[in-house]
Amino acid sequence: MTALWPEEVRLTGEGLVLRDWVEDDIAFMPGLFDNPAVARFTPLPSPFDEVAAKAHYAKYVTRRSEGTGLRLAITADGGEPLGEVVLFLNDGPSSPAELGYAVGPAHRGRDLAARSLRVVTEHALELGLGPLRLKIDAENAASQAVARRVGYALTDLPPETKVEKGLEVTLLTWEYVG
Numbered sequence: 001m002t003a004l005w006p007e008e009v010r011l012t013g014e015g016l017v018l019r020d021w022v023e024d025d026i027a028f029m030p031g032l033f034d035n036p037a038v039a040r041f042t043p044l045p046s047p048f049d050e051v052a053a054k055a056h057y058a059k060y061v062t063r064r065s066e067g068t069g070l071r072l073a074i075t076a077d078g079g080e081p082l083g084e085v086v087l088f089l090n091d092g093p094s095s096p097a098e099l100g101y102a103v104g105p106a107h108r109g110r111d112l113a114a115r116s117l118r119v120v121t122e123h124a125l126e127l128g129l130g131p132l133r134l135k136i137d138a139e140n141a142a143s144q145a146v147a148r149r150v151g152y153a154l155t156d157l158p159p160e161t162k163v164e165k166g167l168e169v170t171l172l173t174w175e176y177v178g
Helices: 023-027 029-033 036-041 050-066 112-126 141-150
Strands: 010-013 016-020 069-075 083-088 097-103 132-137 152-154 160-164 167-176
Touching: 010 112, 016 112, 023 029, 023 050, 029 050, 029 097, 050 069, 069 112, 083 112, 097 112, 112 132, 112 141, 132 141, 141 152, 141 167
Parallel strands: 097 132
Antiparallel strands: 010 016, 016 069, 069 083, 083 097, 132 167, 152 167, 160 167
16 A cells, blocks of 8 residues: 555644654553543553553554554644544545544543544545544543534444443444535
8 A cells, every 4th residue: 555644744733733653652651541431432452551552552553554544642742642643544545534532531621632633634634535434432422522523423324333342332433524
């Protein structure tokens, strides 16, 4: 697959800098992703410890090198990660692109999810990707509110039910409508 992204990605906007993860960020990941909301509403492992952080980083490096995914640290200034926003091309650039986000508990309440989703959505549109989709747990009202604020709407695609971490989850598909 032809790489859509340059060697280094740094997206700015909405008062944020979205940048590639670096190995030094592994130390921040447990503080961002080891909490009940991330455990409940994302496929990230729980508990999310140093071992999980190293595996998460390795998975990022692999998807990035394959050109099938972009996983960016959400930062205020390019420094300490506050969360992450993702863009996956599950079946190549001509198929729907899937986006997602997670914000560390200490950084919530600053609209980071919506702001970072706007920036990465704009980037995906500039690349000509689409449709842009989110898969959101039917019980995740906070994430659904983020999707609405950014211009995503619930589709009429059938819900996807699966078991993650021993819980049955129902994922609803949202699509960017502008």
